[in-house]
Amino acid sequence: MHIQKKKKLLFDKKILELTINRLCQHLIENHDQFKNTVLIGLQPRGTQFALRIKNRLMELLKCEIHCGFLDITFYRDDFRRSTHPLSPNSTKIDFLIEGKKVVLIDDVLCTGRTVRSALDALTAFGRPEKIELLVLIDRTYNRELPIEPTYIGIRVNTLDTQKIITEIDDNGFNDKIWIVDK
Amino acid sequence: MTKLSVKHLLSIKPLTPADIELIFKTSENFKSVINRPIKKVPSMRDVTIANVFFENSTRTRISFELAEKRLSADVINFSASSSSVTKGETLVDTANNIISMKVDMIVMRHPNPGAAEFLSKKVNAIVINAGDGTHEHPTQALLDCFTIQEKFGKVKGLKVAIIGDIIHSRVALSNIFCLKKLGASVRVCGPPTLIPKFIEKLDIDVSYNIDETLNWCDVANVLRIQAERQEIRYFPSLREYSMYYGINKQRLDKIGKKIMIMHPGPINRGIELTSDVADSEHSVILEQVENGVAVRMAVLYLLSPPMV
Numbered sequence: 001m002h003i004q005k006k007k008k009l010l011f012d013k014k015i016l017e018l019t020i021n022r023l024c025q026h027l028i029e030n031h032d033q034f035k036n037t038v039l040i041g042l043q044p045r046g047t048q049f050a051l052r053i054k055n056r057l058m059e060l061l062k063c064e065i066h067c068g069f070l071d072i073t074f075y076r077d078d079f080r081r082s083t084h085p086l087s088p089n090s091t092k093i094d095f096l097i098e099g100k101k102v103v104l105i106d107d108v109l110c111t112g113r114t115v116r117s118a119l120d121a122l123t124a125f126g127r128p129e130k131i132e133l134l135v136l137i138d139r140t141y142n143r144e145l146p147i148e149p150t151y152i153g154i155r156v157n158t159l160d161t162q163k164i165i166t167e168i169d170d171n172g173f174n175d176k177i178w179i180v181d182k
Numbered sequence: 183m184t185k186l187s188v189k190h191l192l193s194i195k196p197l198t199p200a201d202i203e204l205i206f207k208t209s210e211n212f213k214s215v216i217n218r219p220i221k222k223v224p225s226m227r228d229v230t231i232a233n234v235f236f237e238n239s240t241r242t243r244i245s246f247e248l249a250e251k252r253l254s255a256d257v258i259n260f261s262a263s264s265s266s267v268t269k270g271e272t273l274v275d276t277a278n279n280i281i282s283m284k285v286d287m288i289v290m291r292h293p294n295p296g297a298a299e300f301l302s303k304k305v306n307a308i309v310i311n312a313g314d315g316t317h318e319h320p321t322q323a324l325l326d327c328f329t330i331q332e333k334f335g336k337v338k339g340l341k342v343a344i345i346g347d348i349i350h351s352r353v354a355l356s357n358i359f360c361l362k363k364l365g366a367s368v369r370v371c372g373p374p375t376l377i378p379k380f381i382e383k384l385d386i387d388v389s390y391n392i393d394e395t396l397n398w399c400d401v402a403n404v405l406r407i408q409a410e411r412q413e414i415r416y417f418p419s420l421r422e423y424s425m426y427y428g429i430n431k432q433r434l435d436k437i438g439k440k441i442m443i444m445h446p447g448p449i450n451r452g453i454e455l456t457s458d459v460a461d462s463e464h465s466v467i468l469e470q471v472e473n474g475v476a477v478r479m480a481v482l483y484l485l486s487p488p489m490v
Contacts, residue, residue, distance in 0.1 A: 071211070073211075073225075074211075074215065074223035074224070074225045074483075075223060075224060075225075079225050079226075080228070080229075080486060080487070080488050080489040081488070081489055082488060083185075083488050084184045084185045085184060085185060085483060085484050085486070086184070087184040088208065088211040089211075090210070090211065090214070091211075091214055120224070123220070124215075124218050124219065124220040124221075124222075124223070125218055125219060125220070126219055
């Protein structure tokens with residue numbers, strides 16, 4: 001019997017814009033003018049979302065905001081568990097994080113293992129005053145480590161047999177985020 | 183591509199251009215790692231590596247050891263002069279004894295050409311060749327080409343001269359293979375006695391004229407006169423060699439263009455390179471050493487055996 005794969009739209013352009021706006025307002029409440037706060041997007045898929053947050057914050061606050069990209073490949077806990085070495089992406093952090101408040105940004109939080117690796121990777125750059133976590137989608141009930149986000153775009157209950165597909169592009173014209181059966 | 187096509191790094195010859203590009207891309211990532219305040223990553227914390235050196239080495243051994251430690255691997259160092267090899271133990275026996283202590287990878291330097299390949303067929307561990315006699319020194323060629331790519335943005339189409347003691351040099355052979363695979367034009371230059379017969383069969387130029395070669399090239403990789411491997415006299419005196427083939431400031435000023443000077447080290451100052459050239463803005467010798475650690479980290483990372 002052929003079972004048709006289900007596909008559900010979580011975000012379109014309009015809802016994503018509203019969500020980014022809300023997350024930015026929430027960030028401003030906690031970080032005011034971002035004088036001592038920096039944003040770090042996680043490679044590969046958190047970077048585009050981090051840039052969108054940065055751009056919106058700059059529109060709202062009219063000031064420069066530091067945003068870097070962090071690759072966590074070398075800090076993962078599943079290294080050598082597959083037959084192929086894990087391919088790294090580039091890390092680009094052109095500012096100091098010592099003593100800064102850092103907001104880690106990723107598109108999806110699932111098991112929490114990426115965030116654990118990111119916490120390890122980040123400390124190689126210094127000792128931040130505080131680290132917060134912002135995610136667009138929090139997949140509850142999939143957590144394998146005790147990690148919770150500080151800011152959440154949407155919380156969804158998903159099964160292991162489902163995955164999230166994010167299509168966030170540079171200009172924001174074709175934003176779509178789906179939840180689909182694997 | 184995320185995986186190398188080879189299981190061991192024994193020479194440059196079997197590598198594909200895609201393999202070399204993958205090593206370079208990974209090296210860039212590791213170069214960024216070693217420039218962070220904390221230069222260590224936990225990627226290889228459950229891997230044990232033995233550095234087995236049957237020949238003297240400073241740079242390569244330290245570079246490999248640093249690369250291994252920055253990947254959090256467990257490292258043991260072994261040098262032949264202070265080991266049971268002096269009591270007559272064979273290479274395979276020595277290696278098997280080390281491996282039975284649960285070693286995953288062996289980095290080996292040996293005075294005999296082909297020693298690394300021989301070992302890779304006899305033992306159950308990943309073997310990385312850190313120089314086998316006058317045959318190959320693959321990681322040196324990779325770091326040389328990585329340095330060229332970093333400076334020029336590409337290797338393809340560049341003119342690279344390898345100058346000096348070609349016949350005794352493993353660096354020369356590995357560099358020729360690596361540069362050709364990446365699309366560079368290669369020329370070797372030196373006194374006829376130090377250039378191997380039939381080397382032009384590798385599809386490279388041969389010249390005996392240093393000034394003309396310097397005029398031709400974008401990059402000059404200057405090799406050390408390997409006195410320890412020279413059982414007969416290949417030229418009348420070091421002074422004469424230095425006069426005809428040594429690179430000095432006057433020679434570089436005469437060619438009227440800026441070329442990049444490389445040297446795999448250790449330098450015989452005043453013989454193949456004068457100090458004013460070795461320490462000049464033309465020289466990238468210390469950058470080669472820095473890149474050496476990043477490139478070796480990439481090679482170790484990409485060759486590390488899967489746990490499953």
